[in-house]
Amino acid sequence: xxxxxxxxxxxxxxxxxxxxxxxxxxxxxxxxxxxxxxxxxxxxxxxxxxxxxxxxxxxxxxxxxxxxxxxxxxxxxxxxxxxxxxxxxxxxxxxxxxxxxxxxxxxxxxxxxxxxxxxxxxxxxxxxxxxxxxxxxxxxxxxxxxxxxxxxxxxxxxxxxxxxxxxxxxxxxxxxxxxxxxxxxxxxxxxxxxxxxxxxxxxxxxxxxxxxxxxxxxxxxxxxxxxxxxxxxxxxxxxxxxxxxxxxxxxxxxxxxxxxxxxxxxxxxxxxxxxxxxxxxxxxxxxxxxxxxxxxxxxxxxxxxxxxxxxxxxxxxxxx
Amino acid sequence: xxxxxxxxxxxxxxxxxxxxxxxxxxxxxxxxxxxxxxxxxxxxxxxxxxxxxxxxxxxxxxxxxxxxxxxxxxxxxxxxxxxxxxxxxxxxxxxxxxxxxxxxxxxxxxxxxxxxxxxxxxxxxxxxxxxxxxxxxxxxxxxxxxxxxxxxxxxxxxxxxxxxxxxxxxxxxxxxxxxxxxxxxxxxxxxxxxxxxxxxxxxxxxxxxxxxxxxxxxxxxxxxxxxxxxxxxxxxxxxxxxxxxxxxxxxxxxxxxxxxxxxxxxxxxxxxxxxxxxxxxxxxxxxxxxxxxxxxxxxxxxxxxxxxxxxxxxxxxxxx
Numbered sequence: 001x002x003x004x005x006x007x008x009x010x011x012x013x014x015x016x017x018x019x020x021x022x023x024x025x026x027x028x029x030x031x032x033x034x035x036x037x038x039x040x041x042x043x044x045x046x047x048x049x050x051x052x053x054x055x056x057x058x059x060x061x062x063x064x065x066x067x068x069x070x071x072x073x074x075x076x077x078x079x080x081x082x083x084x085x086x087x088x089x090x091x092x093x094x095x096x097x098x099x100x101x102x103x104x105x106x107x108x109x110x111x112x113x114x115x116x117x118x119x120x121x122x123x124x125x126x127x128x129x130x131x132x133x134x135x136x137x138x139x140x141x142x143x144x145x146x147x148x149x150x151x152x153x154x155x156x157x158x159x160x161x162x163x164x165x166x167x168x169x170x171x172x173x174x175x176x177x178x179x180x181x182x183x184x185x186x187x188x189x190x191x192x193x194x195x196x197x198x199x200x201x202x203x204x205x206x207x208x209x210x211x212x213x214x215x216x217x218x219x220x221x222x223x224x225x226x227x228x229x230x231x232x233x234x235x236x237x238x239x240x241x242x243x244x245x246x247x248x249x250x251x252x253x254x255x256x257x258x259x260x261x262x263x264x265x266x267x268x269x270x271x272x273x274x275x276x277x278x279x280x281x282x283x284x285x286x287x288x289x290x291x292x293x294x295x296x297x298x299x300x301x302x303x304x305x306x307x308x309x310x311x312x313x314x315x316x317x318x319x320x
Numbered sequence: 321x322x323x324x325x326x327x328x329x330x331x332x333x334x335x336x337x338x339x340x341x342x343x344x345x346x347x348x349x350x351x352x353x354x355x356x357x358x359x360x361x362x363x364x365x366x367x368x369x370x371x372x373x374x375x376x377x378x379x380x381x382x383x384x385x386x387x388x389x390x391x392x393x394x395x396x397x398x399x400x401x402x403x404x405x406x407x408x409x410x411x412x413x414x415x416x417x418x419x420x421x422x423x424x425x426x427x428x429x430x431x432x433x434x435x436x437x438x439x440x441x442x443x444x445x446x447x448x449x450x451x452x453x454x455x456x457x458x459x460x461x462x463x464x465x466x467x468x469x470x471x472x473x474x475x476x477x478x479x480x481x482x483x484x485x486x487x488x489x490x491x492x493x494x495x496x497x498x499x500x501x502x503x504x505x506x507x508x509x510x511x512x513x514x515x516x517x518x519x520x521x522x523x524x525x526x527x528x529x530x531x532x533x534x535x536x537x538x539x540x541x542x543x544x545x546x547x548x549x550x551x552x553x554x555x556x557x558x559x560x561x562x563x564x565x566x567x568x569x570x571x572x573x574x575x576x577x578x579x580x581x582x583x584x585x586x587x588x589x590x591x592x593x594x595x596x597x598x599x600x601x602x603x604x605x606x607x608x609x610x611x612x613x614x615x616x617x618x619x620x621x622x623x624x625x626x627x628x629x630x631x632x633x634x635x636x637x638x639x640x
Contacts, residue, residue, distance in 0.1 A: 300360035
């Protein structure tokens with residue numbers, strides 16, 4: 001159990017307690033669910049921003065400068081950086097060690113790296129749980145920063161209120177982004193490193209692709225902003241575009257609708273993962289192995305699957 | 321129901337029937353499971369090869385030339401090309417139209433593109449089901465060709481007996497491959513476009529990374545082959561390396577062990593997807609919406625999830 005004190009410190013943004021709370025969730029400690037249930041009524045005040053894009057697009061630089069900008073306005077910022085890691089190297093490659101020393105010492109900034117450890121699906125859930133903790137702790141902005149390479153990473157940024165896709169002028173980058181599903185999720189684009197050759201062409205090609213997106217007069221049309229992250233150029237404009245998008249969502253009462261849709265999706269995921277966990281709890285895996293290894297077995301995977309399912313249902317009925 | 325005739329034609333490699341059988345599986349037609357159960361005892365004879373790598377590495381070119389090479393040895397080949405698609409463009413970007421005209425007319429070659437249509441997880445299952453159909457139909461080699469960008473694509477190539485990761489000498493490519501989890505799954509590497517500058521350096525950096533992989537004297541050590549796909553250079557060596565890997569697996573009785581492990585994993589996935597399907601069949605989704613939209617509701621997502629689960633279990637008990 002968690003002490004009263006723990007929750008009080010968490011809600012008053014004590015950095016150590018916040019970090020510990022995220023560890024509880026990230027490591028699936030027994031108190032995790034109790035913790036998340038306890039803080040739920042304190043969530044909903046932070047504005048959540050997702051920043052994604054292909055590797056090397058400069059997402060971290062943009063995130064850092066955007067954070068500094070929000071700090072200059074007196075706002076607090078929490079960053080959840082999600083790194084795809086290799087199970088065999090064991091650790092995150094995209095370290096945030098550099099920036100830790102830069103903005104991490106600021107009391108109004110919280111940075112957390114979350115790695116996959118081989119289970120991407122679980123990571124999405126944990127990143128969103130962590131955002132709830134940071135939301136309850138009172139951070140004004142929560143930024144999910146993740147490389148846009150797979151469905152799970154997209155799920156994470158889609159949990160945000162505003163999603164920014166960062167691209168660079170390199171040839172074919174926008175086409176790759178389209179293939180990776182990044183075009184659908186962007187509330188706006190940032191063309192970073194826009195002093196490089198091909199920047200105008202990239203903007204044109206992005207605009208062309210966006211024209212194919214169905215829209216009407218009330219639709220939000222994704223803008224394309226130019227930036228040079230390393231020179232802090234275009235950062236204020238990014239913050240303004242986030243603000244513009246937030247106002248748009250509010251004016252059509254979409255922020256609440258969108259959050260409810262995302263909550264529905266999240267609950268579905270939780271139900272499914274809990275059910276799956278219960279499914280494999282009672283030695284059902286052994287049934288598969290027994291069937292596969294029995295020399296005479298000629299059952300197809302689908303027939304074996306049905307046997308397992310029936311056996312799981314019997315377990316539920318017996319426990320009743 | 322499917323006619324006797326249909327199954328006979330399928331097992332005798334009638335291209336039209338094979339294509340139709342894959343469509344049944346891909347479109348989740350009601351006969352899909354009956355079909356897969358019927359052919360299961362005819363599977364297990366094809367050798368399955370996975371070819372993956374970053375976008376633009378030249379996987380299709382390698383696949384095409386490898387196919388021609390196998391054909392020159394009198395072997396039949398089926399290719400399952402898995403394309404990540406964009407829900408908003410609607411279709412596959414990485415078409416195989418070009419090669420269809422080249423090797424697709426060959427009676428001993430079967431090519432099928434499978435697209436995601438927004439559900440990557442389902443695609444893995446369907447690609448493996450399709451491989452079973454092609455296996456039963458009697459193709460000697462089945463090649464899964466997929467871009468290595470996400471977990472689901474990796475799942476598909478991991479269903480293969482031998483997995484080939486194709487890279488190019490571009491700087492950082494091997495590091496990106498490591499981040500994407502490609503280093504773990506490779507039984508060997510093909511450094512394509514190896515006439516480009518940086519090829520030797522790329523080989524060295526790959527070797528360095530591979531040194532960190534735990535191994536003992538009986539381990540299979542992933543080799544790194546150089547190739548120039550467009551010039552048909554290095555293709556014979558790829559086929560020889562596949563053969564060498566197959567012999568290694570057989571000599572340690574690993575082929576059967578590995579296939580049983582993969583079958584176990586596959587059955588688990590089937591059980592889970594069937595259970596999830598049943599979960600949402602009985603209006604359980606409405607329960608989430610009701611709870612979320614009730615103004616007084618202060619339940620956390622985890623509490624709502626528990627309510628849904630209990631309600632699902634009651635449904636199972638009642639139906640008993």
